[in-house]
Amino acid sequence: MIDKARAPAKQALYEQLARIGKAVAAPRRLELLDLLAQAPRTVEGLAAQTGMSIANTSQHLRVLRGAGLLASEKDGSFVTYRLASEGVADFCLGLRALAEARLAEASLLKKLYFAGDDDVDEVSGKELLRLLRKGQVVLLDVRPAAEYEVGHITGAISIPHDELKRRLGELPKSRKVVAYCRGPYCVFAAAAVKLLRARGFRATRIEDGVPDWRARGLPVERGGP
Numbered sequence: 001m002i003d004k005a006r007a008p009a010k011q012a013l014y015e016q017l018a019r020i021g022k023a024v025a026a027p028r029r030l031e032l033l034d035l036l037a038q039a040p041r042t043v044e045g046l047a048a049q050t051g052m053s054i055a056n057t058s059q060h061l062r063v064l065r066g067a068g069l070l071a072s073e074k075d076g077s078f079v080t081y082r083l084a085s086e087g088v089a090d091f092c093l094g095l096r097a098l099a100e101a102r103l104a105e106a107s108l109l110k111k112l113y114f115a116g117d118d119d120v121d122e123v124s125g126k127e128l129l130r131l132l133r134k135g136q137v138v139l140l141d142v143r144p145a146a147e148y149e150v151g152h153i154t155g156a157i158s159i160p161h162d163e164l165k166r167r168l169g170e171l172p173k174s175r176k177v178v179a180y181c182r183g184p185y186c187v188f189a190a191a192a193v194k195l196l197r198a199r200g201f202r203a204t205r206i207e208d209g210v211p212d213w214r215a216r217g218l219p220v221e222r223g224g225p
Contacts (some may be wrong), residue, residue, distance in 0.1 A: 023064055036128065038209070070088075113187075119197075137175055138157065180207075
């Protein structure tokens with residue numbers, strides 16, 4: 001039975017929920033959220049990362065902020081954006097998981113994106129931590145250093161993907177190297193594994209990024225803003 005007196009309020013509540021759906025209904029905005037899950041960034045930095053114009057990037061960011069998904073702060077002429085809370089990162093992880101589970105196209109496109117890469121290590125988070133503690137593996141974070149400084153998987157060392165070739169001497173060949181980057185849709189770790197294997201290292205990667213790791217209750221070291 002419909003409570004006519006409360007119906008307008010109920011409808012208004014659903015309209016508020018729909019604001020989130022409208023805000024994330026653009027692929028580029030999801031990409032921006034994915035980047036901001038790694039570290040806060042300026043509008044200019046996000047534009048450079050995504051290949052969008054500064055004006056277009058700023059417009060997308062304003063929509064996301066208007067829906068309560070982002071916070072921002074201004075320093076002179078620069079505006080830095082960050083996720084409004086860890087709950088926003090969890091929402092994005094849930095959305096990704098739901099899409100891959102329910103949309104055949106999403107799962108297929110992911111496979112095509114990494115076609116030829118058979119280097120994913122299925123080791124569990126707890127098992128990887130155990131191997132780290134025993135000194136049997138090196139966990140390598142190949143994201144930009146600024147992202148590592150904001151937060152990284154406990155025990156990981158930082159060698160950004162664009163510095164790896166000249167810093168190979170910092171890695172021991174006596175231990176297996178497990179690389180990770182921003183998450184399942186990031187190619188930095190896959191490229192790192194190919195380079196490491198070509199240079200004689202035993203190397204694999206994990207799909208998880210820092211947001212995935214944190215959401216599963218596994219240890220993350222924090223720093224930065």
